[in-house]
Amino acid sequence: MGGRQVEKASEMTGGSVSLKGCSKVFADGTQALERLDLDIEAGETVVMLGPSGCGKTTALRIIAGLESCDPGGRVLFDSQDVTAVPIEKRNVGMVFQSYALFPNMSVAENIGYGLRVRKVGQEERAKRVGELLEMMRMSYLADRRVDQLSGGQRQRVALARAVAVRPRVLLLDEPLTALDAKLRDALRDEINELLRSLRITAIYVTHDQTEAMALGDRIVVMSQGKVSQIGTPRDIYLRPANRFVADFIGTMNPLRGTLRAGWFECAGGRIEVPGSRDGPAEFLFRPYDATIVPAGAGGLKGKVASASFLGDRVRMTVVGLSEAPVVVESLSDAAFAPGDEIVLKLNADKLIAFEPC
Numbered sequence: 001m002g003g004r005q006v007e008k009a010s011e012m013t014g015g016s017v018s019l020k021g022c023s024k025v026f027a028d029g030t031q032a033l034e035r036l037d038l039d040i041e042a043g044e045t046v047v048m049l050g051p052s053g054c055g056k057t058t059a060l061r062i063i064a065g066l067e068s069c070d071p072g073g074r075v076l077f078d079s080q081d082v083t084a085v086p087i088e089k090r091n092v093g094m095v096f097q098s099y100a101l102f103p104n105m106s107v108a109e110n111i112g113y114g115l116r117v118r119k120v121g122q123e124e125r126a127k128r129v130g131e132l133l134e135m136m137r138m139s140y141l142a143d144r145r146v147d148q149l150s151g152g153q154r155q156r157v158a159l160a161r162a163v164a165v166r167p168r169v170l171l172l173d174e175p176l177t178a179l180d181a182k183l184r185d186a187l188r189d190e191i192n193e194l195l196r197s198l199r200i201t202a203i204y205v206t207h208d209q210t211e212a213m214a215l216g217d218r219i220v221v222m223s224q225g226k227v228s229q230i231g232t233p234r235d236i237y238l239r240p241a242n243r244f245v246a247d248f249i250g251t252m253n254p255l256r257g258t259l260r261a262g263w264f265e266c267a268g269g270r271i272e273v274p275g276s277r278d279g280p281a282e283f284l285f286r287p288y289d290a291t292i293v294p295a296g297a298g299g300l301k302g303k304v305a306s307a308s309f310l311g312d313r314v315r316m317t318v319v320g321l322s323e324a325p326v327v328v329e330s331l332s333d334a335a336f337a338p339g340d341e342i343v344l345k346l347n348a349d350k351l352i353a354f355e356p357c
Contacts, residue, residue, distance in 0.1 A: 014201025015078040015168040016042045017063060022073035024058050032058040033069075034225045042078075043199040047216035049206060050248070055225040056205045057173060063203060064171050065090050077168055093162030095172045099154045101146045101161075108133065108142040110157050114165040132160040135194070152183045159191065163200065170195075170202045176211065188214055209249050213237065221245050243284075243354050252284045252352075253326035255300075268300030268321035273348050282354055287315070287329040289350040292342055299345040302326070307336040318342065 017040040024033040033055040040046050048056035061067035063075060065087035074083045082090055101110050112129045120128075133139045136156045146154055155175060162170060172191075176184045192215050195202050204215055212219050213233040221228045221236060221244075229241040240246035257266030259281045264273045273283075293299050302318040305325060316336055319325045321344070328344065336342070 014042050014170070014199065016040060016076075017169055017201060017203070018074075018076040018079075019059070019063070020074040020076065022059070022062055022069040022075065024055075024062065024067065024069055031225050033062070035073075036227060038220065038227075038230070040201060040203065042201055044217045045195050045202040045204060045215055046218050046220060047204045047206060047212040048220045048222060049209065049212040049216075050222035050228075051207055053224075054222040056220075056222050058225075059222075060171055060173055060203060060205050063169065064092050064094060091165070091168045093165060093167035093170045095155075095158050095162045095170070095175045097174045097177045099146075099158045101154060101157060103145065103147045106143050106145055107138060107149070107157050110146055111160045111164055114161060118165060128164055132164055136160050136190075151179050152187055155179065155187060156190070159194070163194070163198065168201065170200050172202065172204045174206055175204075176206075176208075191215065213249075221248065223248075240352065246284055246352060246354070251287050251327055253287065253290075253328075254324055255283045255285070255322045255326070255351075257281060257322065266300065266322050268302050268344075271300065271346055271348065273351065276353075283351040284354065285346060285351055287327045290326075290328045290344040290346055292328070292330050292332065292334075293345045295341075295343055297343060297345065299343040301341065301343055304336050304338055304340040304342060306338055307340075309335075316342075318344070 019036050019038045022033065022036045025031050036059060048059060050056050058067060062069045065082070065085060069075070069083070074081055076082065077090065102113065105113065108129050111132055112125050115125045115128060130139075133142055136159070138153065138156060138160075141149065141153065146157060149157065158175070176187055179187065188211055195215070204211070206212055216233055218230060218232055219236050220230050223244050229236060229245045231239075236245060237249055240249060246252045255266050257264055259273065259276045259278050261278065262272060262274050262276060263270045264276070264281060264283065300321050302320040305317040305319045307314060307316045312331070314330045314332065314334070314336060316328045316330070317325050318328050
């Protein structure tokens with residue numbers, strides 16, 4: 001994608017979305033979503049991230065109008081209360097994992113379907129469909145039936161159909177889950193480019209942290225119906241608010257031990273942690289925040305349990321530093337084998353402290 005779509009960005013600016021005290025208890029008593037207050041700016045992409053059952057899809061369905069929130073909650077588009085407005089009058093576009101295309105229609109007919117329902121004139125409809133086909137690099141597929149397309153092509157058609165009607169808000173519910181890894185990465189980049197160029201407001205639901213980090217201006221991390229943290233991808237990754245976020249976003253290694261007089265002591269040795277309080281402690285660190293140093297250089301001693309050469313780095317599982325094994329990634333081209341003893345140096349500034357579980 002690229003080129004001409006940037007010229008049309010001004011035509012597609014999205015609107016703001018606000019959730020005020022939205023919660024959801026289903027008829028069987030299940031609390032699917034606890035009170036949620038969230039303000040999304042016009043043109044912003046917000047990703048709702050979390051495991052299955054965390055409430056992210058329920059929140060999306062409330063925004064769409066497919067689900068009503070509990071009494072007292074409100075949904076606002078551009079400061080207009082749409083809580084009681086049905087989905088067909090909210091002007092939202094939706095993209096699902098299942099594509100939801102019409103198999104008896106061509107690619108162009110599928111893209112233009114929403115415009116035809118809205119009684120957009122034939123000339124204007126043809127113009128918009130043509131622009132989107134070009135934008136998606138699918139002009140040569142205009143007359144092909146959708147059941148003759150690949151999974152990635154079908155998802156592009158679904159995305160084009162959703163934005164054709166120029167929605168105030170674009171909602172995407174796990175749209176890439178059914179695709180293979182390579183295609184998923186390519187289409188994720190295309191979605192990102194499309195959203196940025198059209199400046200459309202988008203709310204994207206996923207359990208995939210890579211998608212969330214790549215697409216979101218902000219990420220809403222959810223667990224068991226509650227928001228665990230809201231922040232930019234950088235904030236979420238570097239400054240997790242709690243243990244759940246730290247464990248869910250990327251690989252995180254735990255070190256348990258004791259703090260004494262500014263030193264943290266664990267099974268592998270001790271490291272200086274200035275300004276800390278004495279007592280039991282747990283620190284977490286990312287695999288690349290540990291540096292392998294020569295014996296005697298100071299650090300924590302451990303033993304390699306497994307090592308994998310990944311081309312640009314070596315990924316090792318190391319035991320003996322604490323109760324649980326830790327994962328370390330080294331950019332060194334040195335070879336390591338199970339049983340090798342190594343010393344790891346950890347920068348205190350890179351350690352994330354939480355109360356011991």
